[in-house]
Amino acid sequence: MECPYCRLESIRTLETRDSQNNTVRRRKECLNCGKRFTTYEYIESVELMVRKRDGRIERFDLNKIIRGVQKACEKRPVSMEQIRNLAERARQNFMMRGKGEISSQEIGDLVAKYLKKLDRIAYIRFASVYRQFEEPEDFRRILKEVRK
Ligand SMILES: [Zn+2]
Incomplete structure (x- = not known):
């Protein structure tokens, strides 16, 4: 993915956390501009x-x-x-x-x-x-x- 601030693809994940309703929350940091942001991933199908x-x-x-x-x-x-x-x-x-x-x-x-x-x-x-x-x-x- 690209940084929402500087648009460069140099992101590292600081922290990953499972949240409710099959979502994964990731705290990320751009290595270029140093800004931090959070992404949420929704896991559509949980493996049965x-x-x-x-x-x-x-x-x-x-x-x-x-x-x-x-x-x-x-x-x-x-x-x-x-x-x-x-x-x-x-x-x-x-x-x-x-x-x-x-x-x-x-x-x-x-x-x-x-x-x-x-x-x-x-x-x-x-x-x-x-x-x-x-x-x-x-x-x-x-x-x-x-x-x-
Ligand atoms: Zn950036």
Whole structure:
């Protein structure tokens, strides 16, 4: 960047600070004229991270959701476009939460919820993988939900 006073590009950063609402505040100094000024950078998209069941953290991957839903929708009357839309809606929902980190459980729950409205068979398949059915009762409960 150039100095707002003398227009030369000889700036050094004195101090960097995180502020609220995803902004970074930087105190800068021009090496040419010696004037000081402050810049604010807005970080538009905070990278979304996923905390897995075993505690590991990885980058949010939209394609993973698409693949999972695709698998559940095999031979079902659901188009690729619908699957992409569903995954994109889920991503936007997580971004809106503004936490920067979500659990794989939260992803599974939301995707299952969307899928339930789209195709009930696909929903059962998806839920059976995602929720891993730790209890046989879980499976009975889901079958019951679907019959409603
Ligand atoms: Zn200057």
